[in-house]
Amino acid sequence: MCLSLVVFGCATSNENIAKVPEKRLVAQAQKKAEAIPTEIVAQTGTATDKNLDQRQRLRALPNKYLSQNIVVQPEIKRAVKSALTxxxxxxxxxxxxxxxxxxxxxxxxSGIKLHLGDIAIIAGQLDKAKDYYQQVISVNSDNYFAYNRLGSLYRQQGSFAQAKANYQAALTSWPAFAEAHLNLAILFDLYIGDKASALHHYKIYQLLSENNQRRVKGWIVDVSAQLQRANSD
Incomplete structure (x- = not known):
């Protein structure tokens, strides 16, 4: 994994990096969401061998963000590290x-503004944080960290369709981004009420997560039971 891109996230091209209107960024997220690879749309199996095969296929899909391999000067890395410390x-x-x-x-x-957005969150300045994350995407349209954070902000503000589009856009940039799968599962489960989609993303999160969390196992059992009851009615 390229640490430089995780921290900094350079622009994908010499595009205009001025502030982009929110409506255009939402449309961009929705367009990216439509391009999610079929590998993460197919339902996840339960057999161990099938799970291992599915995990390998997901992790083999391209990470559009890290594949940029942008070189960041050491002095910039030191300055960012000092600020984060x-x-x-x-x-x-x-x-x-x-x-x-x-x-x-x-x-x-782009990653510098991502950190500024995180600081705005700490200060309770949610609109300012959203603005920073949108600027991140205007610089690098494959920065899945920004899409994921935007999704959570939209969810908090009750804009569930926009939250969904941004989580899905994150997965378009990196289909094996476990955190976005978990956030999308929670959105479907608790806010949209699409239990089948929630179960699908909970299972993918469990498949990808290094820490097989007990709470997620419990959610999978609970949502599975809800679906079973609904199908038997």
Whole structure:
């Protein structure tokens, strides 16, 4: 995995990186969602061999974000690491100021604005966070971290269709992104009421997750029981 891209996420091209209108970004997320590979649409099996095969197929699908292999200068890495250390130590304002200057100096590194969005979340500035995450996507349309965070913000604000589109857009950039599968499963389960889709994504999350969480196993059992009862009525 390319750490530079996880932290920085460079632009995919020499595109215009000015702020993009929210409606256009939502449409972009919906368009990306339509391109989800069929490998993650098929229902996940339960047999061990089948699960291993499915996991291998998912992980073999291209990660469009990391495959960019952007080289980031060591001094920029050190500056971002220093800002994140300051944030972890409680100096959120110092971290924000450092990252804002880095974003001005290096506007094609989308991950810097991703961190600024995270700081806005800490400050309770949800609209500002959304704006930063949208700027990330305008710089790098395959930054699945930004889509995933936007999905969660839209879910909190009750915009479930937009949340769904952004989670699915994250999976278009990387079909094996376990966190987006979990978030999409929760959205389908608790907010949209599509239990079959929820079960599908819970199972894929369980398949991909290194930590086989007991709570997710419980959710799978619960949703499976709900579907069984619904089918027997």
């Amino acid at each position: 300051a944030k972890a130590n409680g100096d959120v304002e110092g971290a924000r100021a450092s990252l804002e200057q880095l974003a001005i100096n290096h506007p094609t590194l």
